[in-house]
Amino acid sequence: MLITKWEIGKYHDGWSDGFHRIVLHVREVQANFHFARATVERLDSGEQIGGVQKSGATPEQALHSLAATLDDYVASFPRPPAEWGRLELRSLLVDYRKISYELTSILVKLQKLRENGHLSESNLHDLYWKSRNLSVKNISTLTHRLAAISEQDRIDLMTSPDDVYRNLTNPWNLDDYDTRASLFEFIVSPL
Known part of the structure; x- marks a missing residue:
């Protein structure tokens, strides 16, 4: 309830x-x-x-x-929060987390179906194509969005706020750090 x-x-x-x-x-x-x-x-x-x-x-x-x-x-939360007013940077982080969550959900569904003995060939194919289509569509969009921001914005996007580095045992901080590190893989020319 x-x-x-x-x-x-x-x-x-x-x-x-x-x-x-x-x-x-x-x-x-x-x-x-x-x-x-x-x-x-x-x-x-x-x-x-x-x-x-x-x-x-x-x-x-x-x-x-x-x-x-x-x-x-x-x-305990900073006021203003890190990157306040830089909505494109924040939305890149948020959108990447959503994509990652959706892909993880597909894997979890596959694992549950397999554990329960209900993973049919149809389930496997449907979930594979769902994950593939989700990846292709979103990764392409994400890569283009990252290419469109300035070099300074890319540097800022890859750098967590100082308080994150001071306390990486906090799961929210660890998520911020991991998301930024994962996004680095989608930068075409990371010079």
């Missing part, structure tokens, strides 16, 4: 500080066990850049547990 429009002190679903937006969800995992999650998104690109999840026996207890850490967590 997904419940939205919860409030935690000053925070509510859709709360914004001008740079970030909070998305709050509370869901019942099983009887007497709920998760409250606050996801942080950038306003300029809409990308998810962080999140905190806590649990409790009731929705209110899960939210109370989340409230204990939310102020400090939200305050």
